[in-house]
Amino acid sequence: MMTSSSTHKKTLHSILATKLNNLTIPTTTSSSSPDHDEFDFNDVFGPTSSTNPNPNSSIFLGDPQIIHNRSHSFIGPSPRYTLSKSLPFSHDFDAESSGEEENEVEKVENVQVGKAGMGYRIGPGDFEIMRVIGKGSFGKVFQVRRRDRSVVNGDGGDGVIGDGIYAMKVMRKDTIIKNNHVDYMKAERDILTKVVHPFVVQLRYSFQTKTKLYLILDFINGGHLFFHLYRQGIFSEDQARVYTAEIVSAVSHLHQRGIVHRDLKPENILMDADGHVMLTDFGLAKEIDESSRSNSLCGTTEYMAPEILLAKGHNKNADWWSVGILLYEMLTGKPPYTHSNRKKLQEKIINEKVKLLPRLSGEAHSLLKGLLQKDPSLRLGSGPRGGDEIKSHKWFKTINWKKLESRELQPKFKPDISGEDCTENFDKCWTAMPLDDSPAPTPTGGEHFHGYTYVAPNPWLSSPE
Structure with missing residues (x-):
């Protein structure tokens, strides 16, 4: 016969088991840290970077958190940067x-x-x-x-x-x-x-x-180019050619409007249901005229041009370097310069010559060498013709740019999508x-x-x- 003490103990065990079954673990480690409650496109594929949030302090303090061997977008100090007061936007459609x-x-x-x-x-x-x-x-x-x-x-x-x-x-x-x-x-x-x-x-x-x-x-709804690249490993030259051409078209249009993106990377490029790529996340973009330079240290380190890292001032040519890094990653599966320590990664980008894989075509080698010129004045796309100089490169000889920009060229790969609201990618x-x-x-x-x-x-x- 069960005693009242054992009955009471069994009841307590039952209550405890029920509470444990209903136990939930909060998604954030501290409710007092508002910086981690909400969200920006820059860190879609990993937790917030551990970089110092103060833009006036050193950005190379310790190693960053690395997701898939890459660091996150960040903004560093700029000698010309000041916090602006209220500057009303003007646009015909504001109300x-x-x-x-x-x-x-x-x-x-x-x-x-x-x-x-x-x-x-x-x-x-x-x-x-x-x-x-x-x-x-x-x-x-x-x-x-x-x-x-x-x-x-x-x-x-x-x-x-x-x-x-x-x-x-x-x-x-x-x-x-x-x-x-x-x-x-x-x-x-x-x-x-x-x-x-x-x-x-x-x-x-x-x-x-x-x-x-x-x-x-x-x-x-097709997800990020990053998602598909790391699922496939690498893209063929034919597949990468269409994506790169569409990116070049978009970046050329931005430059014609006096806009520099400054954070081009696979995480900031989406893929639609038809397999076309779509450039997104303009959080670090800036309007810069032809004669101006920006001194901000911003972007994602693996994709930063040497002139940004050297604080020499940069303009639209920095985007063409990033396009070169993007193309290299699409064709090889990783950026040409990687390191878990951000300062050493910076040194590699500034000093090391890019290593080109022999399996790539001569035309691909030529384009990558042109885009990854460390001197921005010698970089492909830096001349008076801008993006047209890149469009006329022999690697793009099979691209009909008029049809491409009318979305008439259909990519061979289309993401697997179940409907308009699909988030499987x-x-x-x-x-x-x-x-x-x-x-x-x-x-x-x-x-x-x-x-x-x-x-x-x-x-x-x-x-x-």
């Missing part, structure tokens, strides 16, 4: 006002959608969060669905703006201000409003609340994360982000004439 956002207590700087001041205001409540597709130092990137909304057309009639799948990049204002990255975040939004190209991800909306900035971009370490857009403190100095709102000029946003 500022404030109103109550559906799901948050704070007010949102909304975007007016519609013609002649008629329509409705858009904000975070217009988007249903579906999955996390990335996480970084400033916040998160979510796959979201645009909710159906009834609107008033320009002619006074009623209509509906339908739903759609997008990527929503959410950035914390307090982290941006703390790290002196206000100018970079403003530049990203401003540049994206000016770029329309078949191989560049399109910005559809931007808006803000008191604590966060939001960018709504096209969701590209994104790393499961992100897509399995909880769907929470966590709260953030209201920062001081919120005036830095005045004028952030934007609506892309889409035909379906206005009624027919």
Whole structure:
């Protein structure tokens, strides 16, 4: 016969077992560390880099965390960099006002959608969060669905703006201000409003609340080039040729608009359902005119041009170096310069001659040598013809550039996609994360982000004439 003591002990064991079964482990190690709660495209394939967040301090303190033998994007000191005050954006499609956002207590700087001041205001409540597709130092990137909304057309009639799948990049204002990255975040939004190209991800909306900035971009469901490259190991020259040509086309367009990307790498290149590549993440991009140079130390070390590392000042030629590194990695499976210690990696990039594999064609060798010239004035693409000099290289002789830029050249490889909202080509370490857009403190100095709102000029946003 069981005693009351043993019965009590059994009951306690049962309760303990139930609690252990329901035990959950938090996804972050410290709830007091706001920098790791939210997200930026730069670190989609790994945890936030351990680089010092202060841009005025040394960036080579210890070894970085390496994911797949590469470091993360970062911004270093710039002698010319100063934190700007409020500089309103000017764009034909800006429309500022404030109103109550559906799901948050704070007010949102909304975007007016519609013609002649008629329509409705858009904000975070217009988007249903579906999955996390990335996480970084400033916040998160979510796959979201645009909710159906009834609107008033320009002619006074009623209509509906339908739903759609997008990527929503959410950035914390307090982290941006703390790290002196206000100018970079403003530049990203401003540049994206000016770029329309078949191989560049399109910005559809931007808006803000008191604590966060939001960018709504096209969701590209094929995943990152990084994902496919490390799944396949290497690309054939024919496969890499189409990708490189599309990247060259996109970068040439940016340069014609006076924009330098400065963070070209496979993690920042997406692949759409048809197998075309799409350039994304303009967080380090900058507008630089032909006669100017930037002295910022920024980018991802494996892809940084020697002139950036030497602080000699850089311009658009630095992007062509990165394209060369990209091509090398596509053809060989890894960048030409790698090291687990960032300072030693820097020294290799500056001093070592690139080693070309004999199995590559002579035309590929010639292109890589041209793009990976350490002297930027001798680099392919540095001349007055710019990107056209690269397009006319013999490695691209089979490319019809007119057809390519009309998206008529079909890549042989297409990602395996089950539908418009498919995320199978994104790393499961992100897509399995909880769907929470966590709260953030209201920062001081919120005036830095005045004028952030934007609506892309889409035909379906206005009624027919």
